[in-house]
Amino acid sequence: MSDMKENPVSGANISEPLLKIRGLKVSFGTGKKAREVVHGVDLDVYPGETVAIVGESGSGKSTTATAVIDLLPGTGKVTGGTIELDGVDLVSAGRREMESIRGREIGYVPQDPMSNLNPVWSIGFQVEEAVRANGLATGRKEVRARAIEVLKQAGLADAERRLHQFPHQFSGGMRQRALIGIGLAADPKLLIADEPTSALDVTVQRVILDHLASLTREKGTSVLFITHDLGLAADRADRIVVMNQGEIVESGPSRLILENPQHPYTQRLVAAAPSLASQRIQAVAEERGVEHIEEVASGAPVIEVRDLVKEYRIRQGGFRSVPFRAVDGVSFQIPKGKTLALVGESGSGKSTVAKMVLQLESVTSGELLIEGTDVSQMSQKDVFALRSRMQPVFQDPYGSLDPLRSIGHLIAEPLRVHGVGDEKARQARVFELLEQVSLPRELAWRYPNELSGGQRQRVAIARALALKPSIVVLDEAVSALDVLVQDQILKLLAELQAELGLTYLFITHDLAVVRVAADLVAVMEKGRIVEQGTVDEIFASPQQAYTQRLLEAIPGASVHMAGH
């Protein structure tokens, strides 16, 4: 955890703010089409302080940050207010002036480590470029030495060797270290970190942010930290600024904001943040709970997986290939009406398991029993029938619906494929399903691109439920959604589970979501399940070191919430 919180820079209250933003307004588009997205933001960052701007997508948090370094995308323009850095106005600064401020006075760590390094140049070249551009060293040797120093500082121990490597030879975490190195190369007074770790696994995120915190503390750098994750902001920042729809709704010391949020929006955000919650979302249908438990005890598991193995052959060039075990002897059971979460970091094989369960990938070896029947014994006709009882919901809300078909057509497609009812009956079922996922009927005639991510995910759920399946496989189904929307969808899923007795296989990388959404959890690492049990057991006393590491890496774990 950040020690900065415990040792706020003494005297910060009396000193002048390093960054002073007053009444900042930003618009996109020109002429009649101009649209204001930031409506008058006031913000101070004091020397040595870490301030986090928290908000959902479209809240204007990134726009505010990029306005500071004059890197607004596209037609973006500052239309009002002032931005002062150490008393120098940045809004009126010319291009030349900004170029000398960027890098030297303000460092920037971008969001996506995959696309922010140029793939055709070596890492060394790109760091040296930053060193040279900021005039930190001249002459080949000095520049090179400084570049190595920068990378070493960023935590790449064997920097000399790494200098010659290219971005594709670096892992996501290593790339982000290189970018942090570039951002801090010139010892800037202010570092802007725009969702620096949202593309990384939690354990990597933790290591990188710890390192970033110790670096900036050492040098007394102020940090403006942009994130969507309230828990992460609480861990890392002295002060939190909550933004919504281009305005600041609440700001203050981190602990105060989390423990005593005043604005209704902040209260909802705090309540919805899975990293801060501690309880399973319970559906309203409590009375039926008793029945369910009995059923669970007596009935056979709906999904049973025994020693499941998936091997891919990786081409080595030419005709040679080596086997690669993506899934290595996985076993689990899911009782009826329960949710099993399969958790793991990228490359753990969790999605491959989901695809095998869905019959989208063949099984190399092992048994897969669905409702007591071995899938490998099934005829094609049986598999077709099975598909109506088991449906997926995928991660990407923008890719999971065919953009050329109307919503009504999409939701009715499963019914048409399986020949259920006539046109009129299908229409009625579509309306019923839309109602079940709390969407208006009129949507049936609309197209997916008119909907938000959360609404598309509702449509995907409605479609999955069309054939009244007993099993739904949720493959990172809420990972791409904003916190409040995610909370809504998780509640909807819990309600539907209670109402329809659904069994969920929930694939996710986010342990925080597991706690609120699952009954059972299986932790995967490198194709194997390292630990499994009930959510309460695993969260209370994880037995394996890997599980412990994962749990500790959940941001906001240290914050004790009064409301929970």
Added chain:
Amino acid sequence: MSSNSAHYVAPIKADVVVDAVRLGEKPSNLWLDAWRDLRVRPLFWISVALVLLVSVAALFPSLFTSFPPSGQGAADLAKSNAGPEPGHPLGFSFQGYDVWSRLVHGAGISLTVGLLATIIGTVIGVVMGALAAFYGGFLDSLLSRVGDIFFTIPYIVAAIVVMTVVPREFRSVLVLAFAIGGFSWASTARIVRAEVLRVKQSDFVMASIALGLSRFKTMVVHVLPNAMAPVIVVATIGLGQAIVAEATLSFLGVGLPNVVSWGADISQAQASIRTAPMALFWPSLALTLTVLAFVTLGELVRDAVDPKSRAQR
């Protein structure tokens, strides 16, 4: 909130509904959006008008002229290369035909060959590209290499060879269209392959397979329609190129025998370019405007269906 530790709370406004459904006035998808984008652009309407005009001339030449463009009695050698006169607005050709009449009647062959060649090229290209991308593996390698081979052959050269080899009496519109279309599908195939590979990755394809739809049906129902936007653009531009190819072949004397065609007229008129330049000018203008109209249409449609280029405008 200027102080470091102050707790600022914004004035509380009406409660915001999370993820409220906000819909535009009209349903919209890729094609509807493209249509709304196109219909306000004057250049779109100008090219559409030109294309329509040429099409009407091709279908009903008698609406525009009462003089026959060729055949017995149509030519008046006394008026060889004569200037305009009442009833003959563009004058006469070297052989004494009415230039306006030949322009109007020439539209038919240009458009027919252009359309047929484009349809043939597009169908071959879409089938090859889609099969290669959807089934992958050996079939992909095979079809892609075949495509590469065709890519290296300039279609105009190939068409010249085909038309030279085919005896005069067998040269028909269909043969000509095959000669052009059969050698110009490789770029369409490449584009379709790339698009299908992209669309194939989408979750909605996975979802419809998980639904029980067969792989082939999934491709036809969900993958191909989503891969068609760039094909339509390439086809419109290709239509212009096919019309040029027909004119080129006619110009070189390996086009269709005994038909009225802009290319053939340009070829004949070039002999008397010094004495009667207008006889060369008019068929050239007709050809240029028609091709320009199709190419412009293609590019406008591309801009309209590509959200990226739209955002930059």
